[in-house]
Amino acid sequence: MEEQVSNKQVLAAGLxxxxxxxxxMYLQTSTITLQLPPEASNAVLVKNLYLSxxxxxxxxxxxxxxxxxxxxxxxxPIIGYGxxxxxxxxxxxxxxxxxxxxxxxxxxxxIITTMTDSLFEIEHTDVSLSYYTGLLGMPGMTAYAGxxxxxxxxxxxxxxxxxxxxxxxxxxxxxxxxxGCYVVGSAGSKDKVEILKNKFGFxxxxxxxxxxxxxxxxxxxxxxxxxxxxxxxxxxxxEAALLNMRRRGRIAVAGMxxxxxxxxxQGIKNLVNIIYKQIKIEAFTVYDYYHxxxxxxxxxxxxxxxxKITYVEDIAEGLENxxxxxxxxxxxxxxxxxxxxxxxx
Amino acid sequence: MEEQVSNKQVLAAGLxxxxxxxxxMYLQTSTITLQLPPEASNAVLVKNLYLSxxxxxxxxxxxxxxxxxxxxxxxxPIIGYGxxxxxxxxxxxxxxxxxxxxxxxxxxxxIITTMTDSLFEIEHTDVSLSYYTGLLGMPGMTAYAGxxxxxxxxxxxxxxxxxxxxxxxxxxxxxxxxxGCYVVGSAGSKDKVEILKNKFGFxxxxxxxxxxxxxxxxxxxxxxxxxxxxxxxxxxxxEAALLNMRRRGRIAVAGMxxxxxxxxxQGIKNLVNIIYKQIKIEAFTVYDYYHxxxxxxxxxxxxxxxxKITYVEDIAEGLENxxxxxxxxxxxxxxxxxxxxxxxx
Numbered sequence: 273m274e275e276q277v278s279n280k281q282v283l284a285a286g287l288x289x290x291x292x293x294x295x296x297m298y299l300q301t302s303t304i305t306l307q308l309p310p311e312a313s314n315a316v317l318v319k320n321l322y323l324s325x326x327x328x329x330x331x332x333x334x335x336x337x338x339x340x341x342x343x344x345x346x347x348x349p350i351i352g353y354g355x356x357x358x359x360x361x362x363x364x365x366x367x368x369x370x371x372x373x374x375x376x377x378x379x380x381x382x383i384i385t386t387m388t389d390s391l392f393e394i395e396h397t398d399v400s401l402s403y404y405t406g407l408l409g410m411p412g413m414t415a416y417a418g419x420x421x422x423x424x425x426x427x428x429x430x431x432x433x434x435x436x437x438x439x440x441x442x443x444x445x446x447x448x449x450x451x452g453c454y455v456v457g458s459a460g461s462k463d464k465v466e467i468l469k470n471k472f473g474f475x476x477x478x479x480x481x482x483x484x485x486x487x488x489x490x491x492x493x494x495x496x497x498x499x500x501x502x503x504x505x506x507x508x509x510x511e512a513a514l515l516n517m518r519r520r521g522r523i524a525v526a527g528m529x530x531x532x533x534x535x536x537x538q539g540i541k542n543l544v545n546i547i548y549k550q551i552k553i554e555a556f557t558v559y560d561y562y563h564x565x566x567x568x569x570x571x572x573x574x575x576x577x578x579x580k581i582t583y584v585e586d587i588a589e590g591l592e593n594x595x596x597x598x599x600x601x602x603x604x605x606x607x608x609x610x611x612x613x614x615x616x617x
Numbered sequence: 618m619e620e621q622v623s624n625k626q627v628l629a630a631g632l633x634x635x636x637x638x639x640x641x642m643y644l645q646t647s648t649i650t651l652q653l654p655p656e657a658s659n660a661v662l663v664k665n666l667y668l669s670x671x672x673x674x675x676x677x678x679x680x681x682x683x684x685x686x687x688x689x690x691x692x693x694p695i696i697g698y699g700x701x702x703x704x705x706x707x708x709x710x711x712x713x714x715x716x717x718x719x720x721x722x723x724x725x726x727x728i729i730t731t732m733t734d735s736l737f738e739i740e741h742t743d744v745s746l747s748y749y750t751g752l753l754g755m756p757g758m759t760a761y762a763g764x765x766x767x768x769x770x771x772x773x774x775x776x777x778x779x780x781x782x783x784x785x786x787x788x789x790x791x792x793x794x795x796x797g798c799y800v801v802g803s804a805g806s807k808d809k810v811e812i813l814k815n816k817f818g819f820x821x822x823x824x825x826x827x828x829x830x831x832x833x834x835x836x837x838x839x840x841x842x843x844x845x846x847x848x849x850x851x852x853x854x855x856e857a858a859l860l861n862m863r864r865r866g867r868i869a870v871a872g873m874x875x876x877x878x879x880x881x882x883q884g885i886k887n888l889v890n891i892i893y894k895q896i897k898i899e900a901f902t903v904y905d906y907y908h909x910x911x912x913x914x915x916x917x918x919x920x921x922x923x924x925k926i927t928y929v930e931d932i933a934e935g936l937e938n939x940x941x942x943x944x945x946x947x948x949x950x951x952x953x954x955x956x957x958x959x960x961x962x
Contacts, residue, residue, distance in 0.1 A: 528889050539883070539884015540884060541881065542882070543882070543888065550900050550905065553897070554891075555897075
């Protein structure tokens with residue numbers, strides 16, 4: 273019999289109320305054999321290096337309560353995106369030693385069986401590996417697809433981004449600036465607002481918590497109106513944006529996080545404005561755009577190497593700090609894209 | 618001095634409350650010289666043959682009240698689409714004897730000066746000239762642009778059309794059937810519902826006034842959901858449609874007539890559903906698509922000649938019956954696309 277090693281894991285305790293808290297998760301150490309059994313066809317055994325904390329992980333409300341990630345079952349490891357090293361493979365596309373990113377589990381070692389389609393081989397290692405949880409991973413691809421494919425930007429467009437300091441928003445803003453757009457973002461703290469302006473070169477940024485009248489705020493930042501609104505929050509910000517869109521403006525909806533916890537969703541009163549200005553509102557998911565991933569890398573990698581695109585990460589060290597990191601991301605306390613470092617490559 | 622002839626006119630009395638009524642208009646007879654003065658460069662003098670009654674003519678609420686058509690000024694002839702014969706022209710694109718359709722005024726003879734850009738020459742006269750107020754005019758082009766360009770249909774799509782018996786809806790439904798879609802429409806009377814099913818070949822149709830729970834109604838007609846919703850009404854129907862859209866469904870918004878008279882617009886509570894299904898909502902205006910008019914004619918004219926597309930009109934005879942016809946269109950009493958016959962060609 274093969275030698276077994278210990279495998280630290282973060283498990284989901286049960287259904288959650290609202291955003292996940294540390295107490296919705298618990299640590300456990302099990303054991304694992306670092307070799308796939310012969311019958312594990314198409315499976316991949318990986319060592320998890322970085323795990324990603326993302327807003328979608330809170331899932332949506334069901335009749336029974338809110339789940340932590342959509343494929344969650346209680347007392348099993350949390351599922352999420354990560355960067356991994358392949359230790360063993362029975363899958364034709366992967367071999368020992370490969371670095372991959374995709375859907376894995378919150379533990380030191382994982383056997384990936386059903387989600388191997390979602391694994392991308394990492395070919396470029398001259399940039400930080402952790403970027404494949406964010407800038408070069410699912411959030412980055414979300415930014416790229418939402419901005420270019422849904423937003424259909426052109427030079428000089430007026431672009432507004434909510435949650436602009438988030439894992440997605442950071443890149444949307446920088447792509448928009450590189451295209452020659454005027455870019456304003458909202459975030460939830462003074463520090464984040466400063467980084468948006470000083471590090472990412474946004475033309476403007478504001479702390480939405482300090483604004484009493486979001487319509488007036490947007491009018492101040494966009495006296496000529498908004499061409500593209502990249503929406504991550506919905507609700508009051510969406511209402512204000514609807515009042516400030518320009519003719520044939522586009523609203524790319526990546527999420528409406530303000531709405532998920534409400535017992536009854538907020539009625540959107542300004543929707544009729546889309547008629548007067550011929551507005552497009554399009555909700556999208558990155559899953560429909562992964563075929564563009566090679567094109568995305570061709571676009572973004574050179575910018576990273578030239579220092580024209582940068583990224584702010586908040587890396588928690590150690591899987592045992594994962595639950596706190598996930599809670600921090602949901603409460604807006606993370607000082608950048610929240611990552612958990614499990615092991616160095 | 619040239620001989621003058623009498624020119625019967627329909628004038629707007631003032632601002633209106635809600636939908637226009639006969640009493641918001643009045644008749645007057647003035648005189649006109651049937652020759653353009655030498656200084657009228659780029660002007661066209663026309664004899665109006667058919668005038669069109671269209672929903673957009675009620676305009677939108679202003680601080681002062683609702684206007685009858687956007688460029689209305691009190692005690693001037695109502696502005697609207699029509700089919701006309703050119704009697705005199707100082708415009709390089711038009712000559713005496715031409716038949717045109719476009720924006721004219723509600724009177725027997727009009728001098729068109731500023732809106733000549735909106736005039737289209739009628740080249741095909743083997744079909745009913747009145748069709749250029751509807752099927753082959755602005756409403757037809759609205760149907761074509763909304764269905765093909767905004768709706769992006771494919772064979773087998775499930776298509777729902779509100780105001781399906783209207784000047785636009787009639788064509789949307791027939792284009793969708795010709796493409797191999799499953800088509801259901803809503804209308805406001807039993808007679809209209811019968812025509813949708815029996816004359817236009819809709820797979821289903823219902824009288825929305827008899828439905829208590831529109832969500833249940835749509836679930837009944839679309840057990841697998843809706844791919845394209847062609848929206849003319851907004852409000853409760855829009856809410857119900859949002860609950861029944863399929864993944865990546867498209868809502869083409871031509872109008873939201875249920876919303877224009879409300880003091881405060883109805884809050885749309887189901888908007889968050891666009892996230893779960895990646896829905897696109899796009900409001901559009903025909904003015905952005907007139908460059909496709911030749912392509913539109915190439916598509917629709919053969920279908921008309923082959924009897925594969927038909928059209929139901931309600932033609933009021935005589936300009937003096939125009940105000941009653943316009944009121945009938947707004948109250949849903951018209952038995953087809955409402956047209957006013959002013960003079961035969």
